[in-house]
Amino acid sequence: MSEQSSTPTGLVAFAWALVGLPLVYGLVQTIRTASALFTG
Amino acid sequence: MAVPSFLARERIIAKPGFNRWLIPPAALAVHLCIGQAYATSVYKAALVSHFDSTLTAIGIIFSIAIVMLGLSAAVFGTWVDRNGPRAAMFTAACFWSVGFLVGALGISTNQLWLVYLGYGVIGGIGLGIGYISPVSTLIKWFPDRPGLATGMAIMGFGGGALIASPLSRQLMNWYDPAYDGTIGTTPDGGAVAGLFVTLGLIYLVFMMFGAFIVRVPADDWKPTGFDPSAAKPKAMVTSESVSAGNAIKTPQFWLLWTVLFCNVTAGIGILEQAAPMIQDFFRNGETSTVAAAAAGGFVGLLSLFNMAGRFVWSSTSDFIGRKGIYMVYLGVGLVLYVLLATIGSSAIWLFVALAAIIISFYGGGFATVPAYLRDLFGTYQVGAIHGRLLTAWAAAGIAGPLIVNGVLDAQGTPGQLVAADYRPALFIMVGLLAVGFVANLLVKPVADKWHEPHATTPATARANPERSTTR
Structure with missing residues (x-):
């Protein structure tokens, strides 16, 4: 059964961006911190 | 305990064609916020210095929060299941945010017991309700991949600390320019209080966003192409219900x-x-x-x-x-x-x-x-x-x-x-x-x-929770 989506694609993209961007910020910052383990 | 109608489960039953991929970000909006609990070490030394206390006394704040997480999840679990994820996320957002604000008041007025009460007890209740709030909803939206669904949400709890640690250092640096986040420097108490107020407000907005986009599937909903009756039965996977x-x-x-x-x-x-x-x-x-x-x-x-x-x-x-x-x-x-x-x-x-x-x-x-x-x-x-x-x-x-x-x-x-x-x-x-x-x-x-009698469908059970048999 295939249904027409009743959820705006923009809302789904916005929701993922809202949680994804902070997560990317946290990941980048943590990788920078973790790199100290290998660089001294 | 009844909830206001705008939070009620009946108000958030998804319409046909709802995109279930909106549910993981709703869950992540909550878990990324409450995952801050793993980032308390960022301001631990500052609180020891501000209260002229010990690491043990400050560490108790985190311990109270985790104990309250376990207790509130256990006590309010049935309430969460009965009233649905929006009511649970809304409540968790209020407790988690108020916990930070009361904690900030405790730091500003130099009263450690208020931090215990705020972040520890009130915030801890928000942690417990927030942690379990999206879990059963995700499992119902992803009956074909429950491990993936809960993994995404609970990954957010781990991710919350990754965000909160650098963000907290940055915010405390703004509130106390003498603190630069390097080892050996400690922000003053006012900077930690400012951090608590800021985080409390940011988390309130984020968690409310999750609460207002979350939906529950209709009782007869199934993912397209998923037929549980055609799936190969597995001994360790039941199709029955246990209260x-x-x-x-x-x-x-x-x-x-x-x-x-x-x-x-x-x-x-x-x-x-x-x-x-x-x-x-x-x-x-x-x-x-x-x-x-x-x-x-x-x-x-x-x-x-x-x-x-x-x-x-x-x-x-x-x-x-x-x-x-x-x-x-x-x-x-x-x-x-x-x-x-x-x-x-x-x-x-x-x-x-x-x-x-x-x-x-x-x-x-x-x-x-x-x-x-x-x-x-x-x-x-x-x-x-x-x-x-x-x-x-x-x-x-x-x-x-x-x-x-x-x-x-x-x-x-x-x-x-x-x-x-x-x-x-x-x-x-x-x-x-x-x-x-x-x-x-x-x-x-x-x-x-x-196992529950088959007549006890999810809908009737919610309407008549006492009908569930207990042995």
Whole structure:
């Protein structure tokens, strides 16, 4: 059964961006911190 | 306890064609916020200095929050299942945010008890309700991939600390320019109070966003192309329902409680001591070959593996089964712990690799357990059962640090410990993992006598919760 989506694609993209961007910020910052383990 | 109509479950039943991929970000909006609980070390030294107190007294704030998490998840689990995810997320947002604001008041007025009450008790209640709020909803939206679904949300709890740690340093630097976030500098109390107010408000907005986009599927909804009746029956996956009241009377619940307790206690053993541990393992006399900055990097690396393990291992469990994946967490984890204790000090790369995999299993254990509960007890009251199971986390949060700190205190003075001093604690963890491994082996399908009568559909059960049979 295939249904027409009743959820705006923009809302789904916005929701993922809202949680994804902070997560990317946290990941980048943590990788920078973790790199100290290998660089001294 | 009735909830206002705009929060009621009936108001958030999804229309046909709703895109279920809107639910994971709703869950992540909550878990990324409450995951801040793992980032308290950022301002711990500042609070010790501000209150002229001790690390133990300040550490109690976190301990109260984790104990309240376990207790509130257990107490409010049935309420969460009955009223749905929007009411739960809304309530969690209010408690978590107010917890920060009361905590800020305590710091500003120099009253530590207010921080205990605010962040610890009030915030801890928000933690517990928030942690379980999206779990049963995700399982219902993703009956074809429950491990993936809960892994995504609970990964957010690990990810929350990754965001909160650097963000907190940045905010405290704005409020106290003398603090630059480097080792040896400490922000003043006013900066921590400002941080608490800012985080409280940011988290309120984020969690409310999650609360207002979340939806529950209609009772007869199924993903396109998914036919549970056509799926090959699996012995460890039930199609029956067990109420939360009955679940805690089954041996399966207490075996899983033991599994979670052992897995979490063992993981906390490393997490609690990560920075000093890597320095002590490579200590040469008074100095360590691992610098303080590198030890901080090790903590960051463990955070990454903690988060990644939640998603990767929980998703893997959809293919190899929940019992199988816990045999890996506990069995392979046990072997890795033995290697860490015996040859871990021979090379830094080996130590880091062993610890990172162990911590990924720790995270995986958290993320996989809701799907394990769903397999054994069905989706009917899985949120409430999960809430009760989280008391194992609260107990492990007390037992893990007690074991490690107790052993290390008996072995010598911090700053002079070496790898051999950690061996008794590590071998206690090996014993705990062995207990957990046996408990997991003993898990069998739940006996028929605990199943709900088939007439008790989810809808009728919510309307008449007392109709659920308890034995």
